[in-house]
Structures are given as structure tokens and as C-alpha cells.
Amino acid sequence: MSLIEYYPGHTFIHRLDPRVKILALLLTTTAIFISENFLVIGVICLTVFTLWLAARLPVRVLGRYFKLLLGLFTFVIIMQGLFLGGPTALVKPVIPAAVPLIGGLGRLSLEGVVFGILLSLRLIVLVALMPLVTMTTPIHLFALGLVRLGLPYRIAYTATTAINLIPTLEKEAAAIIAAQKMRGFTVFERGNFGQKLRAYPTLVVPLIIGAMRKAQLMGVAMDARAFGYSTRRTYVEDIKMTAGDRLVLAGVIGYNLAILVANFVL
Amino acid sequence: MAAELIRITGLSYRYPGSKKWALQDINLTVAPGELVALMGENGAGKTTLCQCLNGIIPHSRGGRLKGRVMVAGLDTATTLVARLALKVGMVLEDPETQLFTTLVKNEVAFGPENLGRPAGEIRRTITWALEVVGLQGYEERPPAALSGGQKQRLAIAAALAMQPQVLVLDEPTSQLDPVGSSEVLAVIRDLKERYGLTIVIATHDSETAAAFADRVCVLKEGRVLACDSPRVVFRDRELLRQAWVRPPQVAALADYIQARGVDLAGFPINLPEGRRMVTELL
Ligand SMILES: Nc1ncnc2c1ncn2[C@@H]1O[C@H](COP(=O)(O)OP(=O)(O)O)[C@@H](O)[C@H]1O
Ligand SMILES: [Mg+2]
Numbered sequence: 001m002s003l004i005e006y007y008p009g010h011t012f013i014h015r016l017d018p019r020v021k022i023l024a025l026l027l028t029t030t031a032i033f034i035s036e037n038f039l040v041i042g043v044i045c046l047t048v049f050t051l052w053l054a055a056r057l058p059v060r061v062l063g064r065y066f067k068l069l070l071g072l073f074t075f076v077i078i079m080q081g082l083f084l085g086g087p088t089a090l091v092k093p094v095i096p097a098a099v100p101l102i103g104g105l106g107r108l109s110l111e112g113v114v115f116g117i118l119l120s121l122r123l124i125v126l127v128a129l130m131p132l133v134t135m136t137t138p139i140h141l142f143a144l145g146l147v148r149l150g151l152p153y154r155i156a157y158t159a160t161t162a163i164n165l166i167p168t169l170e171k172e173a174a175a176i177i178a179a180q181k182m183r184g185f186t187v188f189e190r191g192n193f194g195q196k197l198r199a200y201p202t203l204v205v206p207l208i209i210g211a212m213r214k215a216q217l218m219g220v221a222m223d224a225r226a227f228g229y230s231t232r233r234t235y236v237e238d239i240k241m242t243a244g245d246r247l248v249l250a251g252v253i254g255y256n257l258a259i260l261v262a263n264f265v266l
Numbered sequence: 267m268a269a270e271l272i273r274i275t276g277l278s279y280r281y282p283g284s285k286k287w288a289l290q291d292i293n294l295t296v297a298p299g300e301l302v303a304l305m306g307e308n309g310a311g312k313t314t315l316c317q318c319l320n321g322i323i324p325h326s327r328g329g330r331l332k333g334r335v336m337v338a339g340l341d342t343a344t345t346l347v348a349r350l351a352l353k354v355g356m357v358l359e360d361p362e363t364q365l366f367t368t369l370v371k372n373e374v375a376f377g378p379e380n381l382g383r384p385a386g387e388i389r390r391t392i393t394w395a396l397e398v399v400g401l402q403g404y405e406e407r408p409p410a411a412l413s414g415g416q417k418q419r420l421a422i423a424a425a426l427a428m429q430p431q432v433l434v435l436d437e438p439t440s441q442l443d444p445v446g447s448s449e450v451l452a453v454i455r456d457l458k459e460r461y462g463l464t465i466v467i468a469t470h471d472s473e474t475a476a477a478f479a480d481r482v483c484v485l486k487e488g489r490v491l492a493c494d495s496p497r498v499v500f501r502d503r504e505l506l507r508q509a510w511v512r513p514p515q516v517a518a519l520a521d522y523i524q525a526r527g528v529d530l531a532g533f534p535i536n537l538p539e540g541r542r543m544v545t546e547l548l
Contacts, residue, residue, distance in 0.1 A: 006368065140372050161366055214363050220317075220326050221364035222376075224356040226428060229348035230382035236375045236389060 002167050003065060003127070007135040013055040014136045017245040018145025021133045024252040031259045032125050037266045040259055041121045047255075048128045055136050062128055069127065076123075077116030078108075086111025139164055144235055153233055161218060169211055176203055271432060271464050272296040272319065276333035278488075279314060279323060288314045289488045292333070296466065298431075301458050303475035303496075304468040306485035307510040312468035313359055315485070316436045319466060320354040321347040338431050351377065355425030359436040361417040365424075370396070370412075371405040373420055377428040388427075395423040398461075399453050415446025419453055426457075433457065435467045439474070454478065476500060476514040476535040484509045500535045516540035523547070 008014075013021075028044070035041050052059055081090065086109035094106025134142070139160050146156035177188050180202070187199040277292040289311050296302050304312045317323040321342040324331045335342040338353040358364045367373045371392050378388045396402050399419040404412070409420055418438050425433060435454070439447040451474060457463045458478065469475055475482050476496045483493040486509045492499055499505065500517040513521070517535045520543060524530055534543045 139368050164366065164368070217358070217360060217363035218366050220322050221358055221366060223326050223347040224320055224322060224351055224358070224364075225377040225424060226348045226351035226380040227376075229346075229351065229380045232382045234379050234382050234385055234388065236371070236379065236385050236392070238385065 002170055003061065003131040004134045004163055005167050006138050007057055009056050009136065011055045011136070013051065013132065016136075016248060017239055017241050018133075018137050018141045019149055019239070019241065020245050020249045020252070021137060022142075022145050022149060023249065025129065025133045027252060027256045028129060029126065031256045032122050032129070035122070035259060035263055036118065037263055038118065038121075039266060040262050041118065041125065043262075044125050044259065045121065045128075048125055048132065051132050052128065055132060057131060057135055062131070065127060066124065069123070073120040073123070076119050077113055080116030080119065081108040081110075081112035082106070084112030084115055085109055134163075141237070141239060144237075144239055148239065154228055157222075157227070161222075162215070165211060165214065165218075168214070169207060172210060173203060173207055176206055269297060270295040271298045271300075271338055272466070273336045274318070274333070275336075277318060277335055278332040279318065280330045281314075282328040282330075284329075287488055289318070292488075292490055294483065294490065294493060296432075296464060298464050299458075299462045300480045301465045301467065301478055302493075303479035303482045304466065304485060305470070305472070305475060305482055305509070305511050309487075310485040310509070311488040312485060313436050314488070316356070316434050316466065316468055318342065319432065319434050320356050321345060321350040322356070348380065351428060351430070352381065353431050355422075355428060355430035355433045357418070357421045357425055357433070357435040357438055359440075361414060361421060361441065364421050365409040365417060368408055369405070370401065370407050370409055370420060373409055373424050374427045377424060381428065391427050391429075395427045398426060398456070399423045400449070413446060414442045415449040418442065418446070418450050422450075422453060422457075432464045432466065435465065437468050437470065440470060451478070472500065472512055472514040472517075473536070476517065477537075484511060486510075496535050497533055501533050516543075 032041070032044060035044065052062065082105075085107075088110035089107055090110050090113060091106070091108035137145070143153075143156045143160040146160070147153045180186075181189070185199075185202075187195045188203070191199065272295060274292050274294040277289055278287050279289040280287050292315065294302075304315060306312055314323065317327070318331075318335050319337060319342070323329065324343070325347045331343065337350065340350060340353060342350060365373055367376060374392045374395050375388050378391050383391070392405065393402070396404065399422050401416060401419055401423060404416070404420075409417060412420060422433070422435070422438075438450050438454070442450065454465065454467065455478060458465055467474075467479075479496050481493055482496045482499040484491045484499060484505060491509055492502065492505055500513050501521075503513070503521060505511075506513050514535050516537060516539065517533070519540065520530060520534050523543075524533075528547070530543060531546075532539070532543075534540045
């Protein structure tokens with residue numbers, strides 16, 4: 001299951017006006033990028049996780065994605081440790097500092113590692129935050145939310161339709177790998193990193209060609225049903241901002257202001 | 267104004283980057299209420315001709331178009347596809363890519379919403395269109411979860427929702443199993459007989475053409491070889507052989523009997539007529 005596909009439910013997060021959810025996503029994403037304090041990031045982490053439970057979203061799926069990202073986190077932490085520099089050395093340089101150009105390489109700084117962990121935490125929160133909106137909002141209401149926030153509907157619809165293609169692409173990737181396996185090609189299962197890297201084009205090229213063809217055909221199908229005919233498009237299912245929605249929005253704004261302040265104070 | 271709904275004169279078309287003309291000097295008129303079947307082997311130009319009817323060609327695909335295509339009084343070369351969509355409903359060849367929303371009701375609503383119809387009217391349209399294709403009760407299902415025949419019927423409902431004067435169907439049954447096929451064909455028959463809709467249908471299936479069509483147009487390499495009543499077309503063995511079109515089984519049988527020197531009063535092309543022929547002979 002992808003972190004983008006709608007996950008049906010009737011929780012208050014599901015019922016929230018899409019505009020509120022989109023604005024909350026934008027505000028909180030900004031707050032996360034501003035935050036440099038572990039305590040603050042920790043609090044955001046806790047909030048996001050609590051909301052996952054409140055929305056009854058499948059936490060297991062999230063865990064699977066984090067496992068996939070583990071390599072990336074390790075990479076980021078090591079790279080920051082190697083190259084960011086800082087007064088405290090965790091590991092002594094492999095190459096003596098006296099050597100020109102590459103001297104001092106291999107030195108792992110505590111400050112760098114800590115910053116790498118911070119970056120990884122930010123990434124974790126972002127990955128967990130987005131599904132709180134995408135998985136709780138049917139895509140047509142998400143698009144409508146964008147339109148009501150002022151995005152031209154052609155752009156809103158093209159974007160959300162493209163998002164809609166992602167789960168299809170995931171399924172196609174699985175189908176291609178299965179087809180390759182049937183012909184005895186098992187690099188994606190058993191190969192080492194180099195073999196996988198070299199085999200990647202056999203998977204990606206048909207996927208991209210397929211996606212482009214699909215996107216074009218879909219564009220044709222949309223045109224054939226009068227897409228872009230009227231600037232005053234109507235919607236059978238409209239969205240309405242209730243008093244409750246406004247309250248939540250006020251809460252979200254307050255929460256993010258508090259984070260901003262906490263970053264300065266702490 | 268002319269009595270015909272579609273008038274194609276001297277139409278030739280070349281896809282962008284292609285040297286070959288996909289259509290060459292096509293002349294064709296379709297009267298209101300008529301059902302015209304387009305037949306011919308793969309690559310004959312059926313899809314291309316279908317897409318000329320609602321302006322997808324040339325507007326969405328580019329390429330070079332000569333001649334003129336008039337539909338319901340509109341020149342497709344100078345009318346936007348979105349505007350032509352009001353007159354021509356289109357069911358494309360691939361059932362997957364033409365359904366792009368997440369719920370059946372949204373799929374049907376998409377067209378009328380684009381036209382800016384009021385929400386209450388759209389709701390009534392959804393109910394009506396789903397009833398016509400026999401999908402009532404499926405409003406809240408995701409299109410991806412439907413069977414092939416249901417998907418194709420949903421595509422028809424989505425086209426009907428804009429209340430077009432012409433419905434164009436590009437091989438609507440070619441990817442379906444027999445059950446799905448007969449469901450879709452029943453809907454097409456209904457649209458013709460109950461609603462008097464003008465229909466253009468590209469098909470490989472001679473049985474379908476013989477049963478439904480008022481006229482059969484045979485295409486080969488982008489040219490119209492013949493355009494006549496199914497009886498005339500399916501009787502012309504030389505024409506069918508040339509265009510790689512298989513005659514309906516009944517016509518093939520009648521042909522066989524005639525070749526043995528039996529004089530048949532009428533040339534049967536579909537099952538009821540075939541049954542009559544056999545009982546008369548016996
Ligand atoms: N997108 C395209 N670009 C270039 N040539 C095309 C394209 N689509 C179809 N053709 C060519 O146009 C001709 C007619 O094709 P088409 O209308 O798809 O035939 P049919 O639907 O009868 O199988 C064929 O020769 C085909 O190769
Ligand atoms: Mg075709």
C-alpha cells in the first residue's frame with residue numbers, strides 16, 4: 001500500500017475540510033524546516049504519531065517505508081559527520097591533516113553526526129506528516145480543496161490525477177519484476193547492490209514509457225469529456241468550512257506559532 | 267442546414283513525425299439516428315477516424331489534417347475539443363486510461379462538472395446515466411474494482427452524461443469476455459432503439475456489425491473501400507478478402523449454400539435471418 005492512496009475512514013481527521021488539512025500540511029512543513037531543536041522536533045514527532053492513531057491509519061505501512069529509508073538515514077548521518085566538521089572528533093582522521101587537499105579526510109565530527117540525526121528526524125516527520133492529509137482525503141476533495149484555495153482547477157486536477165497514477169505505477173513495477181522473474185531474472189531479489197544498479201534501467205525505462213503513454217491517453221480522455229470547457233466549473237460534492245473546521249485551523253496556527261517561539265527560546 | 271449529423275469531406279490525416287497518411291481522402295456522412303460500423307484490420311485507420319470525430323485529432327495529437335470534418339454543424343478543425351465534447355461522446359479503445367477518477371459517481375460527474383452544470387442537475391444525470399448502462403447502485407465504488415464490461419459501460423455512462431448527439435465507440439468489446447461483451451452490446455442496442463442516438467462504432471466483430479449496423483464502412487490502409495448496408499457489404503467476398511474482414515458466420519454459410527447453386531431469396535447476415543433461411547430450405 002502506498003502512503004498516498006486514500007485510506008477510508010470516518011475519523012474527525014477524515015471529515016476535516018481539505019483546505020484546513022492542506023494549510024496545516026504547509027504550515028507544519030515550514031515549521032519542521034525551521035526547527036533545529038531536538039526537543040521541538042520530538043514534540044512534532046509525537047504529535048504526528050498521535051494523529052496517525054487518531055486517524056486510525058495503518059502504522060505498520062509507515063514502519064515499512066521507514067525500513068526502506070534506513071539506508072538513506074545512515075548515509076545522511078555519516079556524510080554530515082564526515083563533511084560538516086566541528087570541534088569534537090568521534091573518529092580520528094584516516095588521512096593526516098598535513099596532506100594537501102584530501103588531508104583530514106575520514107574525521108567524523110560529533111556535531112556533524114548530531115546534525116545528520118536532526119536531518120533524518122525531519123525527514124521522518126515529513127514522511128509521516130504527508131499521509132495524514134493524502135490518506136484521509138479522497139483525491140477529488142483534495143483537488144477541490146486546492147481549487148478553493150485559489151489554484152486554477154486545470155492545474156489542481158492535472159496534479160492530483162498524476163498523483164493518482166502513482167499507485168498504478170507501483171503495481172506496474174511489481175508486474176514487470178514478476179514478469180522478469182518468470183524469465184529467470186532475479187537480480188532485484190537476490191542481486192548485490194552493483195547488479196541491482198545496473199539492472200535498474202530494465203525496470204525504469206518501461207515504467208517511464210508506460211507512464212508517459214498513460215498520461216497522454218488520460219489527457220485525451222479528459223479533453224474528450226470537456227475538461228477546461230468552462231472557467232466556472234461546478235462540483236457535485238462541494239466542501240464547506242464549518243465552525244469546527246475553523247477552530248481546528250486556529251489550533252493548527254497556534255501550534256505552529258508555538259513551535260516557532262520554542263525554537264527561539266530553547 | 268443539412269440533414270446529416272456528421273459530414274466528412276476529403277479527409278486525410280498524418281500523425282506527427284509520420285510520413286504515411288493514416289487516413290486518405292475519406293468522404294462519409296452519417297444521418298441522425300444512424301448506426302455506422304467501421305471495420306477493417308488492425309492499422310486500417312478505425313481509431314484515427316474515430317478520434318477525428320471529436321477533434322482529439324488534430325487538437326490533442328497534432329499532425330497534419332486535410333479536408334473537413336463537420337459534426338452537428340461544428341467544424342472540428344476550428345472548434346475546441348472541450349466544446350465538441352458537448353456534441354460527441356467518446357468511448358476510447360483502452361478501458362483503463364479513460365477512467366481517471368476514484369469513484370463511479372465522480373467519473374460520470376466529471377463531464378457535466380466541466381460544463382458548469384448545477385450540482386442538483388448533475389446528481390440527476392448520474393442516476394439517469396448509470397441506469398441506462400445498468401450500473402445503478404455502483405455510485406460509491408472505485409472504477410478500478412469493476413469488471414471489464416462494467417468499466418466499459420461506465421465509460422459509456424460518462425460520455426452519455428454530457429447528453430451528446432453522437433456516441434463514438436472505439437472497439438468497445440475487443441478486450442472483454444463474452445459475458446462482458448454481451449452486456450455492452452445490450453446497452454448499445456438500447457441506446458439506438460430506445461434513445462435514437464447516432465452511433466459510430468469501430469469493431470472487429472462482424473456478428474455485431476451485422477446485427478446492429480445500418481451501414482458498414484470497410485477501411486483499408488486509411489481509405490474507405492466500401493460503405494453500404496451490412497447485407498451488401500457482407501455479401502461481397504472479394505471486398506472482405508481484400509480488407510481482411512471475416513464475414514459473419516451466417517453470411518459465410520449463405521455464401522457456401524449459394525455457391526452450391528441453391529438460389530436464396532434474401533441474403534441472410536445475422537442469426538434470426540439465418541434461422542429463417544434454414545427453415546425455408548428444409
Ligand atoms: N500515435 C501514432 N503515431 C503515428 N502513427 C500512428 C499513431 N497511431 C496510429 N498510427 C498509424 O495510423 C494507422 C492507423 O492506425 P489506427 O487508426 O490505430 O488503426 P486501427 O484502429 O484500425 O487499428 C496505422 O498505420 C498506425 O500505424
Ligand atoms: Mg484501433
